Amino acid sequence: MEQLINDFSPGLFIMQTIIFLVLLFIMAKFAWRPIIQSLKIREESIQDALDSAERAKEEMARLQADNAKLLDEARQERDQILKDARQVANSLKEQASADAEKQSQKMLEDARQAINTEKQAALAEVKNQVAQLSLQISEKIIRKELSDEKAQKELIEEFVKDAKLN
Template sequence: METLLNDFSPGLFVMQIVILIILLFLMKKFAWKPILKSLDERETGIEDALKAAENARKEMQNLHADNAKLLKEARAERDAIMKSAREIQEKMISEAKEDAKEVTSKLIENAQASIQQEKQAALAEIKKSVAELSIGIAESVIKKELSNKNDQLELVENILKDITLN
């Protein structure tokens, strides 16, 4: 340290201080402003990025809320459509049952009418057959008693009117 003090020169010291002041002045004029400007720009950029991130977070929350709302609406619409489909299905089934009942009752009515017609036809045929048979028998029995055929037919018809068939 003594050598340092021995080599000390006040002129050199003043010169170094002047150079330091000039250097500080030049740094302030040419380097300090751009450095501060760069720092301010960086700070502004970071603040803008934070604001953008906050906005993006808010927008994501809004989108999430919108998605949840749309999902809820879609589920409600799906439920409504399913309910409507079930109602339509039940209506179609009940209509089909009613139609089937109507068709069945018509078929039964037609079958009963057909049976009744067949029964009437059969009874008429039986009556005719019985009448013919009775006429044949009566003709052979009464042939000797009645001379004319008209008298025979009149007698048989009177007898058949008295007899009822079930």
């Protein structure tokens, strides 16, 4: 520090001060305003960017809320569609089952009627055949028994007795 005091020159000091003041004036006149203006522009652009980022953040939050709402609505709609589809499927299944049951009942009833018809026809046929066989047998027996006169008289007396009893 002592060497600095010993080497001090007032002329150099004044010259350096004048150069400094001239430099300060030139800087104030030509450089400070553009620098300050560019700093203000930069500050405004940074503030705009921050505001824009905040708006984007709010918009993103709003969009996320809307997306969540849409997803919930879509899920509810999907659940409702599935529920309706299950109900329709169950309804169709029950209807098909009922139709199949009705058709099988109708087929059974038709089969029973066909069986009864065939049974009645078979019984009628059997009765006709039995009646024909009975007539044929009776005719043969009567011819055989009525071939002699004594047997004819006995048969007539027997019929008369049976007729009187009834």
